[in-house]
Each structure stands twice: as structure tokens, then as C-alpha cells.
Amino acid sequence: MKDQSTTTEQIIKQVVITWTSRNKAFSDFFYKYPDQEYLKEVAPGRNRAIYLLGHLIATNDAMIPLFGLGEKLFPEVEVFSGNPDRSFEINASVQELKTKWESLNTVLTTHFSKMTINDWLEKHTAVSTEDFAKDPLRNKLNVLLSRTNHQSYHLGQLNLLSVKELVA
Amino acid sequence: MKDQSTTTEQIIKQVVITWTSRNKAFSDFFYKYPDQEYLKEVAPGRNRAIYLLGHLIATNDAMIPLFGLGEKLFPEVEVFSGNPDRSFEINASVQELKTKWESLNTVLTTHFSKMTINDWLEKHTAVSTEDFAKDPLRNKLNVLLSRTNHQSYHLGQLNLLSVKELVA
Numbered sequence: 001m002k003d004q005s006t007t008t009e010q011i012i013k014q015v016v017i018t019w020t021s022r023n024k025a026f027s028d029f030f031y032k033y034p035d036q037e038y039l040k041e042v043a044p045g046r047n048r049a050i051y052l053l054g055h056l057i058a059t060n061d062a063m064i065p066l067f068g069l070g071e072k073l074f075p076e077v078e079v080f081s082g083n084p085d086r087s088f089e090i091n092a093s094v095q096e097l098k099t100k101w102e103s104l105n106t107v108l109t110t111h112f113s114k115m116t117i118n119d120w121l122e123k124h125t126a127v128s129t130e131d132f133a134k135d136p137l138r139n140k141l142n143v144l145l146s147r148t149n150h151q152s153y154h155l156g157q158l159n160l161l162s163v164k165e166l167v168a
Numbered sequence: 169m170k171d172q173s174t175t176t177e178q179i180i181k182q183v184v185i186t187w188t189s190r191n192k193a194f195s196d197f198f199y200k201y202p203d204q205e206y207l208k209e210v211a212p213g214r215n216r217a218i219y220l221l222g223h224l225i226a227t228n229d230a231m232i233p234l235f236g237l238g239e240k241l242f243p244e245v246e247v248f249s250g251n252p253d254r255s256f257e258i259n260a261s262v263q264e265l266k267t268k269w270e271s272l273n274t275v276l277t278t279h280f281s282k283m284t285i286n287d288w289l290e291k292h293t294a295v296s297t298e299d300f301a302k303d304p305l306r307n308k309l310n311v312l313l314s315r316t317n318h319q320s321y322h323l324g325q326l327n328l329l330s331v332k333e334l335v336a
Contacts, residue, residue, distance in 0.1 A: 004172030007285065011179050014305055018313040043211035043328045117175065137182055145186040149320040156324035160211045 008117050012141065016112050019144055022151040023105060026056060029155065030101070033163050035094040042157045047085045049161055052154050053097045054080035054090065059150060061104055066124045067140050069111050074100050115140070176285050180309065184280050187312055190319040191273060194224060197323065198269070201331050203262040210325045215253045217329055220322050221265045222248035222258065227318060229272055234292045235308050237279050242268050283308070 030038065030053060038049040047055075058081035061072045072078065077100065079088050092100075120141040123132035132138055198206065198221060206217040215223075226249035229240045240246065245268065247256050260268075288309040291300035300306055 004176055007289065008172055008176045008179060010289070010304070011176065011183075011309065014307075014310055014313060015179075015183065017305065018310075018317065022317055043214075045330075046211075046328055121175065121178070136178070137185065139182075141179065142182055142186075145182060149186065149190055149317055152317040152320040153324035156321035157328060160214055160325060160328070162213075 005117075012117060012120055015141060015144060015148075019112075019148045019151075020109070022148050022155070026151050026155050026158075027101065027105070029158050030094070030098055033161075037161070037163050038094045040161060040163075041085075042160045047157070049158055050090060050094055050097065051080065051085035052158055053094070053101060054092070056151060056154060057097060057101050057104060060108065060147060063108065063143060063147060064111070066126055066143060067111070067115075067119075068125050073104055073107060112144075120144075173285075180285060180288055183309060183312060183316075187280075187316045187319075188277070190316050190323070194319050194323050194326075195269065195273070197326050198262070198266055201329075205329065205331050206262045208329060208331075209253075210328045215325070217326055218258060218262055218265065219248065219253035220326060221262070221269060222260070224319060224322060225265060225269050225272055228276065228315060231276065231311060231315060232279070234294055234311055235279070235283075235287075236293050241272055241275060280312075288312075 030049075038053065041048045042052070054077055057074060058077045058079070061074050061077065062081065064070050064072055077092075077097075121136075121139045123129070123136075123138060124140050124143050127138045198217075206221065209216045210220070222245055225242060226245045226247070229242050229245065230249065232238050232240055245260075245265075289304075289307050291297070291304075291306060292308050292311050295306045
């Protein structure tokens with residue numbers, strides 16, 4: 001049996017790998033079709049794919065201050081977080097959002113690679129010291145687990161997008 | 169700082185709690201509406217909700233043999249795993265599938281509560297000893313992380329189901 005510290009590191013690595021894999025699946029989706037396809041809604045009357053891209057940028061970007069790692073990279077995308085699609089005008093192209101998504105992923109990957117076991121088990125900045133003492137599971141690892149599932153949730157919806165197959 | 173063994177247990181607990189929470193969200197969805205609503209498709213031409221319920225039972229049930237914990241509880245539901253909706257006849261009612269779903273969750277919860285750190289880090293039964301030696305991340309914890317995201321993926325789709333609001 002391995003020593004416990006190595007075991008803990010391995011488990012955290014697995015959680016981070018799961019994040020990375022779901023993140024990559026989301027990225028891959030936005031490289032499958034011509035940009036204009038992402039202006040469509042995933043189902044009648046539901047969110048447009050471009051909205052979901054902005055929504056994921058906003059949600060994931062919020063991890064930076066939540067982990068005490070600095071300011072959000074793209075505060076202008078914040079509007080996608082608490083507001084439904086069509087309640088505001090999307091002032092960015094699919095290409096512009098894709099560029100932000102990729103930059104954000106690079107920054108998050110760098111941060112995550114430097115985080116120690118203790119960093120992951122520390123409280124995030126949205127929980128008070130008192131509340132964290134009562135529930136030590138409200139840590140950064142929990143945020144990552146939750147955000148990983150959030151990516152999967154919306155990827156399931158994106159994969160319903162009806163795209164006419166391109167004929168060569 | 170806690171000792172490493174406690175830390176490892178806490179992290180595994182967090183992963184299991186994330187599973188449980190996504191599992192409960194899936195269950196809750198199937199108690200929101202009258203049964204006949206689940207016979208509808210989540211988007212035009214896409215999977216029906218009843219199919220997705222069967223699909224999740226089949227996928228989650230397969231964890232029992234994959235974890236070396238015994239035989240599948242519901243081999244008759246296996247057909248939902250590798251076959252698309254409408255390629256076979258669904259010979260069960262929503263209520264029957266919900267009953268199986270709940271029984272399966274009870275059994276899985278009991279198994280998970282008894283599993284030790286070492287159990288979670290052991291290879292699952294679908295990977296050979298040689299392959300596991302090359303990639304020790306192909307363990308049971310990895311299966312659970314993946315199945316948790318699989319629940320979230322399909323829950324995102326289920327939440328697109330159009331249900332007429334009931335008027336009292």
C-alpha cells in the first residue's frame with residue numbers, strides 16, 4: 001500500500017483529471033460545427049448554444065476569486081451567469097467567446113496544477129470561517145466537483161443541438 | 169493539519185456526496201410530474217424521459233459487477249444501455265422503472281458506505297491487472313466520478329422536457 005500522502009495526491013489528481021476531461025468535451029463541442037450553428041437554440045424555446053458558452057465562461061471564471069487566486073479574467077461575461085438567455089443582448093461573437101474560453105482554461109489549468117492538497121481542502125472565499133468550521137466540506141475541491149458536473153449538465157443539452165450534416 | 173488518512177477519507181466522502189447529490193437530483197426530477205409526462209421526448213426526435221430513466225438504471229446497475237460486488241440487480245434493464253431509444257420496446261411502466269431506480273440506489277448507497285479507501289483505489293473488474301499497473305487511475309473511484317457526471321449530463325437533458333404547468 002502507498003503512503004497516505006501519495007494516495008491523497010492521487011485522488012485529487014483524479015478529481016482534477018475528471019474536470020479536465022469534461023472541460024475538453026465542452027471545448028470539442030464548439031469546434032465541431034461552423035460558428036453560425038451555435039447561434040441556434042438547443043431545443044425549441046430553450047437556451048442558445050452561444051449563451052451556454054458564455055454561461056460556462058462566467059461560471060468557471062468565478063472560480064478565480066472563489067479560490068482567492070485573483071480577479072475574474074472576463075467581468076464583461078458575468079452577465080451570462082445570473083441572467084437567462086434573451087434577457088440581455090449578447091455583444092460578442094462565437095469566435096470571441098471561444099477565445100475567452102480557451103484563455104480561461106489555460107489560466108485555470110495553470111492554477112490547478114500548482115494547488116496543493118491543503119489548498120484544495122481550504123475554505124473558498126464565499127464561505128465564512130464560522131460556517132466552514134461547521135462544515136469543512138465547503139472547500140475548493142467541492143467547488144471543482146460541482147463545476148465539473150455543471151459542465152456535464154450543459155454539455156448534455158448542447159449535444160441536442162440540431163445541426164444539418166455538412167455534405168462535402 | 170489533519171493526518172493524511174483522515175484527509176483521504178474526507179476527500180472520498182466528498183466524491184461520494186457529489187454522487188449522492190446528483191443521484192438525488194435525478195430522482196427528484198421523476199417525482200415532479202404525473203407519470204405520463206415522462207413518456208414525452210426531451211426535445212423533438214430525441215430520447216424520451218422514460219428511456220433516460222431506464223438508461224441510468226442500466227448504467228448505474230453495471231457498477232455492481234464492475235466493483236466486484238455481485239451480479240446486476242436488473243439484467244432485464246440492460247437493453248437500455250447500449251441501444252438507442254425506439255430501437256426496442258420499453259416493457260415497463262414509469263412506475264416500475266422508478267421502483268427499480270429506488271431499489272438500486274438503496275443497494276448502491278449501502279455498498280458505497282462500506283467501501284474503504286483501498287476499495288475505491290482498487291482496479292475495477294473491466295480492466296486487466298497489466299493495464300491497471302500501467303494506469304492506476306483506472307480504479308473504482310474513477311468509475312464513480314464518471315457515473316456522477318453521466319447523471320448530470322442526462323439531467324441537463326431531462327430538464328428540457330416541456331411539461332404543461334398543472335393548474336389547481
